Amino acid sequence: MMIEVNNLSKEYNGVRVLNLESLSIPKGQAFGLVGNNGAGKTTLFSSLLDLIQPTTGYIKNGGYEVHKSEAWKKHTASFIDESFLIGYLTPEEYFYFIGDLRGESKADVDALLAGFEDFFNDEIIGKSKYLRDLSKGNQKKVGIVATLIGHPEVIVLDEPFANLDPTTQIRLKGIIKGLVEDKDVTVLVSSHDLQHVTEVCERIVVLEKGELVKDIMTSPETLKELEDFFSGEESM
Amino acid sequence: MIKQFLKLEWKAFFRSPTFQVNLFLKILMGLGVLYMVFVFAAMGIGVYFGLTEMEMEPLETVNKYIIYYLAFDLVLRYFIQKMPIINIKPFLLLPLKKSRIVNVALGKTAGYYFNWLPAFFLIPFSIILVMNGYELTGVLAWHIGIMALIYINNFINIFLNNVTVVVLFIAALFAISGGLHYKGYFDITNYTKPFFHGMYASPWMAIIPVLILCSVAYSAFLYFKKRIFLDSGLSEKIDIATTDNMAWLDRFGKLSTFLKNDIKLLMRNKRSKKTVFISVLFLFYGLLFFTGAVKTYDGVFWRMFAAIFVTGGFLFSFGQFVPSWDSSYYPLMMTQNISYKEYLKSKWLLMVLATMVSTILCIPYLYFGWEVLAAIVAGSIFNMGINTHLVLLGGAFIKTPIDLTSGKKAFGDKNSFNLKVLLISLPKMFGPMALYAIGHYTWGPVWGFVLVAIVGCVGFAFRDIVFNMIIKIYKKEKYKTLQAYKQAN
Numbered sequence: 060m061m062i063e064v065n066n067l068s069k070e071y072n073g074v075r076v077l078n079l080e081s082l083s084i085p086k087g088q089a090f091g092l093v094g095n096n097g098a099g100k101t102t103l104f105s106s107l108l109d110l111i112q113p114t115t116g117y118i119k120n121g122g123y124e125v126h127k128s129e130a131w132k133k134h135t136a137s138f139i140d141e142s143f144l145i146g147y148l149t150p151e152e153y154f155y156f157i158g159d160l161r162g163e164s165k166a167d168v169d170a171l172l173a174g175f176e177d178f179f180n181d182e183i184i185g186k187s188k189y190l191r192d193l194s195k196g197n198q199k200k201v202g203i204v205a206t207l208i209g210h211p212e213v214i215v216l217d218e219p220f221a222n223l224d225p226t227t228q229i230r231l232k233g234i235i236k237g238l239v240e241d242k243d244v245t246v247l248v249s250s251h252d253l254q255h256v257t258e259v260c261e262r263i264v265v266l267e268k269g270e271l272v273k274d275i276m277t278s279p280e281t282l283k284e285l286e287d288f289f290s291g292e293e294s295m
Numbered sequence: 296m297i298k299q300f301l302k303l304e305w306k307a308f309f310r311s312p313t314f315q316v317n318l319f320l321k322i323l324m325g326l327g328v329l330y331m332v333f334v335f336a337a338m339g340i341g342v343y344f345g346l347t348e349m350e351m352e353p354l355e356t357v358n359k360y361i362i363y364y365l366a367f368d369l370v371l372r373y374f375i376q377k378m379p380i381i382n383i384k385p386f387l388l389l390p391l392k393k394s395r396i397v398n399v400a401l402g403k404t405a406g407y408y409f410n411w412l413p414a415f416f417l418i419p420f421s422i423i424l425v426m427n428g429y430e431l432t433g434v435l436a437w438h439i440g441i442m443a444l445i446y447i448n449n450f451i452n453i454f455l456n457n458v459t460v461v462v463l464f465i466a467a468l469f470a471i472s473g474g475l476h477y478k479g480y481f482d483i484t485n486y487t488k489p490f491f492h493g494m495y496a497s498p499w500m501a502i503i504p505v506l507i508l509c510s511v512a513y514s515a516f517l518y519f520k521k522r523i524f525l526d527s528g529l530s531e532k533i534d535i536a537t538t539d540n541m542a543w544l545d546r547f548g549k550l551s552t553f554l555k556n557d558i559k560l561l562m563r564n565k566r567s568k569k570t571v572f573i574s575v576l577f578l579f580y581g582l583l584f585f586t587g588a589v590k591t592y593d594g595v596f597w598r599m600f601a602a603i604f605v606t607g608g609f610l611f612s613f614g615q616f617v618p619s620w621d622s623s624y625y626p627l628m629m630t631q632n633i634s635y636k637e638y639l640k641s642k643w644l645l646m647v648l649a650t651m652v653s654t655i656l657c658i659p660y661l662y663f664g665w666e667v668l669a670a671i672v673a674g675s676i677f678n679m680g681i682n683t684h685l686v687l688l689g690g691a692f693i694k695t696p697i698d699l700t701s702g703k704k705a706f707g708d709k710n711s712f713n714l715k716v717l718l719i720s721l722p723k724m725f726g727p728m729a730l731y732a733i734g735h736y737t738w739g740p741v742w743g744f745v746l747v748a749i750v751g752c753v754g755f756a757f758r759d760i761v762f763n764m765i766i767k768i769y770k771k772e773k774y775k776t777l778q779a780y781k782q783a784n
Binding site: 108109110111112129132133135137139140142143144145146147148149151152156157159160161186187188189191192 | 535559560563623629630633781
């Protein structure tokens with residue numbers, strides 16, 4: 060198992076916002092997390108990245124308890140929001156900086172970036188703009204591609220499809236599918252867009268008010284099932 | 296609309312996450328303004344009698360120097376008074392005429408204290424003039440003319456937004472002519488005084504500034520109305536990015552990753568640029584001590600105190616906000632595989648390098664005697680060996696997020712003062728003074744400097760121990776720090 064969640068709960072001022080008894084994600088799985096606002100998606104990802112302290116329980120990533128060891132950082136890459144970008148750097152400088160931190164040479168980073176020319180749509184590289192001055196969508200592209208630097212084994216993306224244009228959404232789906240093809244990389248994606256998640260993820264977990272309410276392996280019927288669930292038409 | 300506008304301002308103020316800090320600053324500002332009101336009013340009453348006593352013609356003397364006030368006013372406005380454009384955006388979509396929005400925005404600037412403070416001087420001064428036999432119409436015309444000139448400054452400032460070169464040019468021009476005036480080579484007031492005095496002597500002349508004011512105000516109105524779009528007047532300036540590999544830093548090995556980033560941070564953000572600017576100002580701080588300009592600072596220990604400050608300006612103003620400088624992307628730093636030690640070492644190295652540069656720049660202080668230079672060198676070693684560590688340790692307790700893109704608050708922030716930080720700061724300044732005193736009184740002045748320098752050198756040996764302490768604090772406070780930094784984003 061790559062990721063193991065054990066008895067995890069998080070409370071803010073006595074209100075429980077997340078409560079997961081157990082959840083295991085095997086290596087190489089494309090894992091999708093869906094739920095309405097306030098369902099606990101970002102809370103779960105933040106706990107996984109040790110950015111918040113759970114009230115009870117723990118998460119293991121690659122065998123390491125994230126709260127106790129920092130060894131998981133070596134094989135984990137993530138993009139949650141703009142606070143994962145450094146506003147005063149150009150995209151290239153940012154990629155090289157992340158590359159430096161992950162032990163990749165400039166040439167390695169350049170080689171990786173060359174594969175994303177289409178994805179960047181000529182709006183990112185060589186544009187003499189700092190990240191803080193890019194549009195939200197372009198910032199997101201930079202953040203997502205930066206997670207691929209240095210061959211990570213776990214990639215965590217919070218709402219990667221939001222703010223992207225249709226062409227880029229389709230390309231991103233291609234990228235995620237390509238990542239999990241070899242069963243080496245575990246990808247965790249959260250989204251409000253049921254269609255996108257069902258397309259790229261082999262397993263989908265639905266959270267509602269912090270509780271796990273559905274855990275399904277994706278099949279052709281999954282999208283319909285999820286739509287019924289979220290429109291409240293499902294017979295309980 | 297004005298009511299709505301005020302309501303928004305009111306809510307923005309009271310619901311701000313930094314409400315208490317804002318309130319504190321507003322109260323401070325209010326007290327400052329009150330003080331200025333008092334000073335202006337006192338001057339308005341006192342100037343007439345003071346000048347008569349010195350056997351100078353009051354009105355003529357005021358007219359002579361008023362040009363300097365107006366120039367100073369303009370420069371000061373540029374740095375302090377900003378156009379209130381932020382809250383205009385929500386009104387753009389409402390059924391309001393654009394000219395109305397512009398009028399309210401411009402009208403708001405009219406109430407700014409730069410505009411009404413001088414009235415506290417002008418009104419009593421004018422009344423006293425009339426009571427002492429000056430002609431009423433003349434004084435009235437003069438009064439109106441001067442007020443018009445002050446309001447002209449208000450509107451010029453709107454056009455000057457973001458053309459620093461022009462403002463610096465005006466400032467330099469008046470500094471130079473002031474200097475020439477003082478030395479007696481050239482007196483600019485000989486050419487400006489006739490105009491100011493003319494407004495009293497021939498009241499019709501006051502029409503000139505009033506007419507100019509009307510035309511400037513109208514052009515400001517047109518200028519704004521034409522630019523009240525998101526992509527022109529209301530847009531934020533976008534910098535053209537420059538890429539620099541800074542290959543010369545590669546010699547620092549693994550540290551270079553962070554060092555390059557820190558230098559970019561300093562060069563590319565408003566807030567940090569201001570910090571660099573302040574540390575340059577610190578270099579001149581020594582003049583107060585070494586020239587004997589301030590009598591209280593004449594004691595020999597103050598020399599040490601000054602030495603710490605002139606060489607440590609950057610160290611103090613930058614170091615106390617580590618790691619807050621990285622607050623806007625702290626989650627990134629916390630999820631990447633970074634070594635805290637290298638992170639700290641890079642900040643440390645930056646401070647040491649800046650201290651060295653400051654020390655070299657301070658060599659001209661040799662002019663005031665070898666003791667001054669000896670104090671500076673000893674102070675600089677103490678700064679590098681001891682104070683770098685203390686400053687970083689103090690910074691670990693500060694959890695104030697820094698908004699890099701805004702230049703505000705660079706002069707200190709209430710939140711960043713707490714007891715722990717204060718306790719850590721005390722030895723930074725008084726340590727070397729005490730050490731110097733011990734050396735000075737037991738073996739003589741030279742030994743005072745040597746003792747400070749030796750303690751500084753010993754400090755280098757403790758670097759790793761201090762770093763480990765700081766790392767422990769960083770780790771222990773990680774979640775609280777993340778939470779605190781999130782408040783700003």
